[in-house]
Each structure stands twice: as C-alpha cells, then as structure tokens.
Amino acid sequence: MATDPRRDALRALADTGLRLARGTTTARLALAGLRDVVDPATLSPEFRGRAVEQMERAHAEATQELSFDEVEKALSDAWGEPSGEVLDELDPEPVARTPAAQVHRGVHEGADVAVKVLRPGLPDQVRSDLNLLETLIRPLGAVFPSMAAGLLLREVRERVLDELDLEHVASTQRAFARALRRHEQLHVPAPVSSLCHERVLVSAWIDGTPVGELTDPGQRAAAARALVLFHVGSARFGTVHADPHPADAVRMADGRFAFLDFGATRQMSATRVDEGLIALDAFLAQDAETLGASLELLGWLPAEVGATTLVLGQDILAGRLDGPSRMDASALVETGKRAAAHAEALWPLAQVTSVPPEDLWPLRMLVGLATLLARLDVEEDWPALYGQAAQDGW
Numbered sequence: 248m249a250t251d252p253r254r255d256a257l258r259a260l261a262d263t264g265l266r267l268a269r270g271t272t273t274a275r276l277a278l279a280g281l282r283d284v285v286d287p288a289t290l291s292p293e294f295r296g297r298a299v300e301q302m303e304r305a306h307a308e309a310t311q312e313l314s315f316d317e318v319e320k321a322l323s324d325a326w327g328e329p330s331g332e333v334l335d336e337l338d339p340e341p342v343a344r345t346p347a348a349q350v351h352r353g354v355h356e357g358a359d360v361a362v363k364v365l366r367p368g369l370p371d372q373v374r375s376d377l378n379l380l381e382t383l384i385r386p387l388g389a390v391f392p393s394m395a396a397g398l399l400l401r402e403v404r405e406r407v408l409d410e411l412d413l414e415h416v417a418s419t420q421r422a423f424a425r426a427l428r429r430h431e432q433l434h435v436p437a438p439v440s441s442l443c444h445e446r447v448l449v450s451a452w453i454d455g456t457p458v459g460e461l462t463d464p465g466q467r468a469a470a471a472r473a474l475v476l477f478h479v480g481s482a483r484f485g486t487v488h489a490d491p492h493p494a495d496a497v498r499m500a501d502g503r504f505a506f507l508d509f510g511a512t513r514q515m516s517a518t519r520v521d522e523g524l525i526a527l528d529a530f531l532a533q534d535a536e537t538l539g540a541s542l543e544l545l546g547w548l549p550a551e552v553g554a555t556t557l558v559l560g561q562d563i564l565a566g567r568l569d570g571p572s573r574m575d576a577s578a579l580v581e582t583g584k585r586a587a588a589h590a591e592a593l594w595p596l597a598q599v600t601s602v603p604p605e606d607l608w609p610l611r612m613l614v615g616l617a618t619l620l621a622r623l624d625v626e627e628d629w630p631a632l633y634g635q636a637a638q639d640g641w
C-alpha cells in the first residue's frame with residue numbers, strides 16, 4: 248500500500264509528542280492539568296475511558312501533598328525567617344494542591360491571605376525538560392511547513408519560564424489588581440508585595456464559589472459573560488491572561504467575579520487586537536477580500552486563501568455565528584466533527600498557515616475559554632460578546 252505523506256507527517260508529530268509526554272515531568276504535569284479542563288463528554292467514546300484514567304492517574308501523581316515541613320522550609324527560605332515570625336496564622340491543611348504548587352490559607356497583619364508555594368525542585372526539572380522541545384521542530388515543520396517552529400518553541404520556553412517565577416507572576420497580578428480596583432463586575436486580589444518571592448506568592452484571600460461549581464443557571468450565565476469580558480478584555484488591557492480555569496475564577500458573595508492565577512500571561516499590543524477584530528468583522532460579514540487581506544496582515548495566511556478560509560470557517564461554525572447559540576459539550580463535539588469532515592480541504596490550509604509566536608498565548612486563551620464556557624452550558628450571542636470585549640476592554 249502506498250504511504251500517505253500527510254498521515255506519515257501527522258503520525259510522526261503525534262509519536263514525538265507522546266514520547267515527550269512519557270519521558271518528561273513537564274508533559275506529565277500538562278497532562279495532569281488537563282484533568283480539570285477537559286470535559287470527558289467532549290472526548291470520543293472509543294478512547295474516553297482510557298484518556299480519563301490516564302489524566303486521573305497523572306493528576307493524582309502530580310498533586311501529591313507536600314508535607315507541612317516542606318512548605319515551612321520553602322517559606323523560611325524565601326523570607327529568611329520562620330513563617331511563624333511573618334504570618335499571624337498559617338493553616339497546615341492545604342486549600343489546594345496543583346501540579347505546580349500548593350496553597351495554604353493564612354493571616355497576615357490581621358487580613359486573610361492565600362499563600363502559594365511552588366513545588367520544590369520543579370523549576371529545575373522543567374528547565375531541563377524544555378531543552379527536549381527541540382525534538383518537536385522537525386515533525387512540526389512537516390505538518391506546518393510555513394510555521395517558524397523554532398521560534399514558536401522559543402516562545403513556549405520563555406512563557407513557561409515566566410510561569411515558574413512567582414515574583415514575575417506577582418508583578419503581573421499587581422497590575423491587573425490595580426487596573427480592576429474599582430470595577431463593578433471583575434476583581435483581582437492584590438498580592439502582598441513584601442512577601443512575594445521567586446517561589447512564594449501571597450495574595451489577599453478570596454471567598455466564593457469557583458465557576459466550575461456553579462449550579463444556578465443565572466449565575467452560570469453571569470459567569471460566562473464575566474469570563475469573556477475578563478479574558479478577551481485582557482488583550483485590550485495589554486496583557487492576556489491565557490489560562491481560563493474552572494477553579495481560578497470565583498463568584499464572590501456580592502456577585503462580582505474574582506480571577507486568580509496569573510502564571511500564563513503574555514503582553515499583547517492594541518494594534519494586534521485591532522487587526523484581529525478586522526478579521527473577525529470581515530469573517531462575520533462574509534467579506535472574503537477583507538478577511539484575506541487582514542489574515543495576511545496578521546501573518547496567519549496568504550490573502551489568496553481568504554475565500555476558502557471564509558467558506559470553511561462558516562461551515563464549521565454554522566449556527567454559532569448568527570445571534571444566540573448554546574455553548575455546551577455537544578456544541579464543541581459537533582464543531583470538531585465538522586472540522587474533521589473538512590480534513591481534505593483543511594490540509595492545504597495547514598501547509599500555508601503560520602502562527603506568529605506572539606499569538607500563541609492569545610490563542611491558548613481562546614481555546615481554553617471555549618473549553619471552559621462549554622462546561623457552563625449557557626446561551627449567548629458569542630461573536631458579539633467576544634467582539635465587544637475585544638473592542639472596549641473592561
């Protein structure tokens with residue numbers, strides 16, 4: 248049987264990805280993180296059971312509890328004195344264990360705080376894993392020959408290193424907290440600057456219900472709107488929060504939504520947001536010429552494939568572009584199926600598609616946001632909501 252070069256290229260990419268996933272801590276952590284983000288209902292029944300089992304196992308392994316001694320040691324290393332000298336109280340029972348960190352509730356100068364400690368040894372492990380990303384360059388190039396795979400991986404490397412530096416994270420969080428200080432719907436807890444360190448982040452404690460646990464339909468609808476406003480609006484603010492997560496957006500008792508976890512962020516220019524909006528408007532208005540020109544300006548696709556892109560995109564997203572539509576697991580599955588049905592036509596586009604490295608984290612935000620919104624099961628005019636948040640910001 249003749250080999251199909253497309254299938255070979257895709258298989259080589261998948262094989263390299265799997266090898267990395269098995270062999271590196273970082274990829275196992277990423278797999279563990281997926282457990283909270285991926286809704287099993289969106290997975291194909293043939294491999295749903297196995298995928299869930301693997302994600303659960305990776306999650307359990309990656310989130311083993313740090314002993315309180317380890318937490319104390321990390322804190323005293325950071326602060327130069329025992330935590331008891333710095334905090335009024337520290338609850339030895341963690342409130343959260345994640346693949347990257349453990350969080351404890353404490354009291355500082357009479358105020359409730361969240362004390363986040365990076366898992367010891369993690370930064371060194373991740374740094375050494377990141378060198379292995381180089382092995383992805385060739386197989387990525389075979390599927391997406393127009394992409395600058397080396398530059399994209401460098402972007403991943405830089406963003407991941409940012410994420411491991413909690414001092415950097417704290418300064419980003421501070422900028423968000425300040426910008427949203429008087430906002431009526433959105434809130435970000437201020438970090439306690441004097442206690443933040445490369446491996447420790449302390450911020451004001453937030454009480455409330457994580458959006459992933461909301462059951463009331465009205466509250467879920469408000470959460471969906473707040474999520475779009477916050478994450479898409481963050482692009483207009485100039486720094487994208489690229490990691491929408493069901494535990495990191497919290498509905499507070501006064502109805503505002505608080506946002507946590509500023510690890511995955513990326514600066515973004517207003518010009519780029521404007522260019523993206525021109526492409527979105529052209530796509531919605533079915534204006535192939537403007538769409539092609541704006542995609543070329545963005546550096547994603549050559550102008551001459553504007554018409555093909557428009558037809559394919561409109562078909563894949565049929566029913567979701569014109570007024571309100573329900574966003575749930577079946578909507579995601581259906582969109583995936585429509586895309587798969589166009590595999591033949593999408594392949595030539597993949598050959599000429601490029602993702603400028605600066606767009607990688609904004610794209611991560613868009614994918615993560617769609618995945619999270621699908622869990623909330625809300626009906627909205629999504630294109631209008633996204634467009635408005637990108638245009639007006641917060």
Ligand SMILES: Nc1ncnc2c1ncn2[C@@H]1O[C@H](COP(=O)(O)OP(=O)(O)O)[C@@H](O)[C@H]1O
Nearest residue numbers: 343345347348350361436451452453494495508
């Ligand atoms: N300021 C806070 N107030 C209340 N809970 C918090 C706060 N910060 C973090 N948490 C809890 O700890 C969890 C993990 O913190 P997060 O910063 O998201 O860590 P990671 O980057 O490892 O995901 C959050 O999902 C939330 O449940």
Ligand SMILES: [Mg+2]
Nearest residue numbers: 345492495508
């Ligand atoms: Mg988090």
